Amino acid sequence: MDEGTNRQLIQDHFATLKFGAESVGAAGTTIAAPISDYQAATIDLGAKTTSEINKLELSIAVTALVGGALALFSLGTSAAGAAAAISADVALTVNAIQASYRTTQMVRVIGLASLAAGAVGAVDAFHAVPEVDLDRAITGLAALIAIKVFADDDGALTVATKYEDLNPAPEVPLGGLTDASETYVRGKHVEGGANVTPKKSVFDGSEDLDELVERAQDTEARGPNDYGNYERDVDAGREIGTTSQEAGARPTTRYKVITDRWGTVVNMYPI
Known part of the structure; x- marks a missing residue:
């Protein structure tokens, strides 16, 4: 094991381990922050959206109950009014969710300015990953494991x-x-x-x-x-x-x- 040629081979393997560890470690450190941001933004948006939907459900229930009772005395005209009020509540809730979205970090994370139908985001949070040859590092480590x-x-x-x-x-x-x-x-x-x-x-x-x-x-x-x-x-x-x-x-x-x-x-x- 102490032959000069063998020592060089072993040193080469240590170099492979060092390069692989540094490359994978640098990439992992860089993507940790964007992943954390995405998690926090998702939880924040989810909580705000849930709150707005709960408000909408309560408003719809009250409006429907009152509209149904009044319809008995107004030959149905109050029911139509209740439906219009519910539609207005839905529109207000959608706008509230849009507003909530714009106040969260999700805008920065997924690159989507609004939640309009057909909108397309561009995720660029991971562009800062170091420009290292991860494929080469992983290939070298895999070959080392298989020796x-x-x-x-x-x-x-x-x-x-x-x-x-x-x-x-x-x-x-x-x-x-x-x-x-x-x-x-x-x-x-x-x-x-x-x-x-x-x-x-x-x-x-x-x-x-x-x-x-x-x-x-x-x-x-x-x-x-x-x-x-x-x-x-x-x-x-x-x-x-x-x-x-x-x-x-x-x-x-x-x-x-x-x-x-x-x-x-x-x-x-x-x-």
């Missing part, structure tokens, strides 16, 4: 994702080996290396690693993989090494080159 990691006996990390399942990444360049990455590869994946184990595939000791990296230039990168790195599977057209002893130590013409997002080689080995 299946295995630690080999010698501390190397491998993942379950298959090469063919990675997305093409033609924009990722291919640079070269650094002193550190060359030392790492020669120690673990070159014949005679100090850290070669039965689990490791190895290049023949005579192979020129820089030449193999150069040959990989013609192969498009795929990724990012579960660690945020990019892979190239290359066929050299000739035998360049053997698979691991556990895999039968078979001669192979193929090898994998792994780079970071800037194209620096972090590992390479026969496959």
